Amino acid sequence: MKWIHRLFAHYKAYHQHGPLLLRYMSLLVLFGFPLLYLLRFTKTAPSYNDLPLRLVNVVILLGLLLRDRWPESLKRYYLPYSYAVMIITLPLTFVFTSLKNGGGPGAIGNTFMAVFLLILLADWRNMVVMLLTGFASAAVLYVLTDPDPRLPMDYVARLPVLIAAVVGGSLFKSALEQATAERVRQAYGSLAGSIAHEMRNPLTQLKHNLESMQQALPLPTVASREQAVEGAAIDELYRHVAHGELAVSRGLQVIAMTLDEVNAKPLDPAAFSYLSASDAAGKAVREYGYASELQRGRVRLEVSQDFVFKGDETAFVFVLFNLIKNALYYLPVRPQLEVVITVAEQEIRVRDTGPGMTDDVLAHVFEPFRSAGKTGGTGLGLAYCRRVMHSFGGEIGCRSVPGEHTEFAMRFPAVAAADLQAHQARLWQQATAAFAGRRVLVVDDDDTARQYTVHKLSDTGIRVDTASSAAEALALLGRTSYDLLVTDLYMPGMDGYELAARIRRGRVGHQDVPILAHSSEPGHVAEVKARKAGMDGFASKPSSQLALLLAMQRALDRHQGARRAKALAGRTVVVADDNSWNRRAVSTYLQQAGIAVVEAEHGEAVLALLRGGQSCDAVLLDIHMPGLGGYQTARALRADPPGGRRLAIVAMTARSDAAAVEAAKAAGMDDFVTKPVSAAGLYETLERLLSQAENGGGAVVAREPWVGYHRAPPAPQEALLDVDRLENYARLGLLDELVDEGLPELERLVDTLRTAVTSIDFQGCLETLHALLGMTGEVGAAALYRRVRSLYVPMLEHRRWPAEEGWESDIGALAKQTVSAVRKYRQDRQPTGVH
Structure with missing residues (x-):
């Protein structure tokens, strides 16, 4: 068994970066089996009809392709399953059918194909085991199922060639893997050395600032007494601390830029703002980490005409940092070098009187991992500059005259006056x-x-x-x-x-x-x-x-x-909601405040967690959950407090009417937040409740429920989407998750609602509307939220179907429109022109 475990460990390591190779191979064989079967009708039919065997192969290959649909509990068996599938579909099937058909050129070709596919799919140890297992199983199956088993001699005669193919293919594959590993190692070594070179400047500045701070400090002593520091020395200390922080910031930006460029990470347009070109350029010139006053004196900013562009200030400043750094690189060998940054109409130019570049160098200057005339650079700086400018919708180009100058020109798209005015008004x-x-x-x-x-x-x-x-x-x-x-x-x-x-x-x-x-x-x-x-x-x-x-x-x-962060950081909150997207959104808000979050899908899970020893400071409960709902869970927690400690309990509900308030109070809840949940309001509620608990307060004083506390003004009634909420998700990095996971769940709920209405299932319809209400609010579906709410609340209070006809169709149509609008919103915010 130990030998089998070690063998399989090699197979697992071979596919450790994902099942992509297995999926592609499965797709190839999956379509290859039916196509090759159809080809037989263009020639003399073989003696053995292997259609049932091919169909079995198709079914098990489908299981390999549909890994994402496997239950989570079974996914750990995927690789063992793939091991068996590869043996069955390749050596066993091909050799068995070849034996049944009496050998021949076609059978020999099929066997060679199975061998070469297995060479690609496994390391050499497992490839040998798979081949031997498949060949032996095919021979046994042939003997057991054929009334007159015979060994085709032409098949046997090709065995030496087959063995040579296995050995040669394995050696060739091994050599290729070694060459690839060496190239990767060299690339990693080069990148690590380049980053070290780029980090040397900010670390040197930091070291200089620390040494200068030591000079400004008073002499050390073991005596426990106060020591005076001159006012000038204090100012000097603060200056060096500030410069040290800038050096650390520049170093972190070097790392971030390198990682973003290596991973081709796009900038998020949702975080862009309107910037003054002169202000942003001035900030870059002021905050660049100059190595000396000589360097600082050689950089000059000239503003002939200011303009406004839309972009990310940090990314833009770092673009100028790169261009300034590249220009100042040649100062030691060209003492008269000057760098002039000019802000003109929709353009910023950076011109230096350095050695210049030839045309063949200019042709590749913006390509990644290219460095012209420098040692130790990553070759990523100018590639990053181009990617940032493209994400802004602009361009960057370079003109140079060898021996005279080099000039980089950044061209920005014009901002419409109406857009700028609307932004400033907002x-x-x-x-x-x-x-x-x-x-x-x-x-x-x-x-x-x-x-x-x-x-x-x-x-x-x-x-x-x-x-x-x-x-x-x-x-x-x-x-x-x-x-x-x-x-x-x-x-x-x-x-x-x-x-x-x-x-x-x-x-x-x-x-x-x-x-x-x-x-x-x-x-x-x-x-x-x-x-x-x-x-x-x-x-x-x-x-x-x-x-x-x-x-x-x-x-x-x-x-x-x-x-609030000081009050909430380090706290633990249990978030219970049967909708995974709702839990994810609320959990993200809490984690932004430094709160540890434990998620649960229903009330029973909450009780199990708390009675099992999970400590927490507050519990957020959705009202309607399968099994034990929010009210029942709150009553259970109040009747038997975990650890004898009274926890703060907050209801999460789409209702804010008097009946909902009274029901929450009667269940022992301390307060409630309305869906869609506002981050600021959530913080305020938790801060107040936890502060009261620390001060020995009991139940909170009754107050009017807040709705959308500290939120931006509500969207107009005709608005389809809550754009502010979507922009917030984009800033938090949740927009892709919303589109990929939240919208399919929204569509599923609409289908469930339609089924409940068709089957006249009032309770099922009510539960689905409740889930829809929470979901639509969280995903920013403003119009759909209002429509669902207008139906759900009367149905819940009066316990009867809506009087209007076709309301479920209206919800379906509005949901479809909403899903399309959210997807378009995400698409419109994808960076364009990124290379």
Whole structure:
């Protein structure tokens, strides 16, 4: 048995990267058997009719092809099954039919074909075992089934040739595998060396910053006493920390870029935003990890005409990083080298006075794993640049004159004015909605700058107070509650950093107020210092009205998110829903907040988990589940609390009427969230319940249920899809899963509903409508959700069929329209022009 296990381990390792080879071979043989059988009618019919044997082969090969349809519990037997199928369909079948037909050239050819197919399908050990097993089984079967078994002599005479073919084919295959393995090893070695080379620059910068920080620190001592650090040294430390963070960020981007390029990973258009070309290019020039001040002095940005493009800022900045790095590579050998980045009409050009490139090099400069005139480069940088520009809908080209210059030109598609205006209007609406009725304190010692900031916020619905010093701001905070503090950093007396630090230390009554730094200090250094002081964001001076509002919104969101993440991170929540997609969506939201999630399909599974020792802080229960529903599960948990501990129980339901609220309370539930579930509302509910539990609270105080808490404004009634929800799924990386798994489930539920209506199964119809309600809400099928809800709630409350006729057909038609729209949504967001 040990020998058999070792033998099969070689076969398993041979197919460890997936059953693709087995599937292709199965497909070939599956169609080959019927076709070869039909060919016999074009010539003299053989003496043996092997149609039944061929049909058996077709059936077992179908089982091999349909692996994805196998039950999960049986998939572990797939490889042993394939082993037996290959023996039966190749050596056994071909040799048996050859013997039955008395040998001949055709029989010899068939046997050779079976041998060569097996050489491809298994390692040499298992190939020999398969051949011997198949040949022996065919001979035994022939003797048992033929009344006059005879051994064809021409068949026997070809055995030496067959053995030579097996040995030669195996040796050739082994040599080919060794050559391929060597090429892979060399490629891996080259790639690893290239990445190491690319990482050397950011790691060297990081090392330099750490060494500089050591110089700025006071002398070490074993005495337990405070040591003074000069103010200039502190600024130096912060500067080196900021530069060190940039170096680490650049290194991580090198790794990410290399992995994305090797895997041809496309950029996600759902994450694209509208960017100012001059701002984005300026950010790249400022934040590039220059090795020296000499390098920094040789890079210049010129803006002749700014424009707006749609893309990913991080990817674009890294494109410029690549082009700057390539240009500065030649500075040691060309001391007068200059790099000029020009922003012109729909174009950004990067021109250097380096050695240039010849036409034969230019022809391949954007191909992966090509590097011109450099040692140690990955050859992936320019390929990545081209892929990013194509994902933006643009192009990148290169012109060069040997000995004079090289110029890369990035051409961007124009953004329609109407699209840009609509985008800005949407951002304005979101930002002003976030601050509607809120109170903001603006702190700045410069009267003009302070009034400019107030003017920018004057027509936003925000109540603005001002302070001309940090001391005045502290006095105001002691008397008034503010939703956000916007403060300058450089102020006489107490600066913005000290102001923030005092607030966070509780020197005033509102130490949890969100704080936004608003300063002209270089961003990457100021952000590190502001974060250390307890601030939640940074906005550069000067900034436009919209840019300031968006920075304020980000600071508010970051503050709230950090507070909730701090409260929820490390918690464990059980999510119970019979719909796998609903569970997946809610689980993803929870995991984004650092919550550990345990999933269950029904109430019995929840009870089994908790009574089996699974610890958790809260349970999310779908109301309608097969077997034990949400209400029954909640009652069971309240009657017999696991471990004697009262858990927070939250209902997940599509209903928000008074009857649903009362039923949830009666079952012992603490609160409920409505489907489709909002991430922000879910966090708020869990944070409040868990906070009450920690403070010794019992059941929550009755309150009005929230619907779509902290969500964007609801879609218009005529909208087919909830685009905001779909965009959120795209950002979370769930859009493909939604299309591939969620939509088929939606179609299945519609078919189930149609069957229930046809068979006049009221309860089955009600259960299917409930499942549809949860599913449509989660997948962003806004119109279908509203239609299903308009039918489900009256049916549930009045226990009778809808009065209108053809309602199930309307749902089917709307579902079909919805599925097509979601698939088109995904298709429209696929990157185009990616190479």
